[in-house]
Amino acid sequence: MTISLVRVDDRVIHGQTMTRWTKARPVDGILVVGDSIAHNKLRRRVLKAAANDLKVGIYTVAEAPEKIANGVASKKRFFLISDSPQTFSQLVDMGVDFGQKLNVGPMNTRPDTKVLGNTVAIDQADYDAFQNINDHGIEIQFQLLPDDSVRSWTTLKNKYDSMD
Template structure:
């Protein structure tokens, strides 16, 4: 499989993506998925500029299945990223195979979220999305940077549930 990293990061492509993650898990290109991102022309331009020399493809959820499949069968290595776990839950529900591990980076505080730790804040929709993903056999790993310890979904879920 040539998807090096599958990640949720609310900033999508930014300095840490380019300096840390693409060095720890080398890639030739970045596949960005999200309806909100794909339809925002200014954000598309900013993300492509942030990627430096890497090629970037930005797709809606409907387009993503075919593009991810091409990425998996390609000889090139890709970073698959979205700004929300809901996008990955939609992909799973659509039968898209993006691998067995979902890495979760920053999901910063937003209205209606519970802060579970450094840069991780979830609302009920995020929680439900992670449950859908986990029930489909995907290992969800919360990790801000490649050198950081990984926290499992079960650990984060318990913390979320204890805050109810």
């Protein structure tokens, strides 16, 4: 498979993506999936600029199955990134094969979220999405940077469940 990193990151493409993750995982281009991102012209321009010389494709969830399949079949290596676990949940429900691991980076505090750790705050919709992804046999790894320790969905799910 030529998808070298599948990641949820609320900032999508930023300094840590470009300086740390591209050094840890081979990459020739970035596939970004998300309806709100794809329909926001300013955000599209900012993300493409942040990727420096890497090619970036930004797609809606409806466009994603074909684009991801093309990326998997390619000899080039891609990061597949979305700003939301709901996007990946939709993709697994659509039968899209993007690999067996989902890396989760920053999901910062938003209204109605529970803070589960450094840079991880999720709401019920995120929880349901992660559980659906997990139920499809995909390992979910919470990891801000490549050299950070990995926290599992089971660990963070239990923490979420224990909170009021």
